[in-house]
Amino acid sequence: MIRKAKFSDIDTIMSIINEAVEEMKSYGNTQWDNNYPNNETFINDIKNDSLYVYEDNNYIKGFVCIDNNEAKEYKNLNWSLYEKCMVTHRMAINSKFRNSGIASKLMDFCEELALKNGVRYLKADTYSLNIKMNSFFKKRGYKFIGKVFFTGKEKPFYVYEKILKEK
DSSP: OEEEOOGGGHHHHHHHHHHHHHHHHHTTOOSSOSSSSOHHHHHHHHHTTOEEEEEETTEEEEEEEEESOOOGGGTTSOOSOOSOOEEEEEEEEOGGGTTSSHHHHHHHHHHHHHHHTTOOEEEEEEETTOHHHHHHHHHTTOEEEEEEOOTTOSSOEEEEEEEOOOO
16 A cells, blocks of 8 residues: 655654665665665655655555656756656665565556646656666656766766656
């Protein structure tokens, strides 16, 4: 079941993040670290009603943030559409439950939520070194749009888009 995150979920979410940071480090991916994302990031996501968790038997197995906040770095990219969009951020799955389809269920949810809100256009980005997320976006039919640089990161982030089709 996917539901809106609550403040009481933050400890579990941070546990998943800490695990993900360690795993990312193991293959040279420095997208996330001990400073970002942090408690405050997720508190703000919850306050903004944009953080969702995948829960099974009262156990949080993963989460994603989806909202209308485009990074200012997106401004000069050559998008297919120039209309209202939604953007996915900060997805992570508990390592014990990877490769069980949870990430796909979360992305299905994001796509359905966008359509439910009258939005047919999704955007996302991930660090160029994040091999797993880059291949996940491609597998999901997201189109590579370009590269952007975020402060404090030496490598570019790859930016993707997907035009959704009504189901």
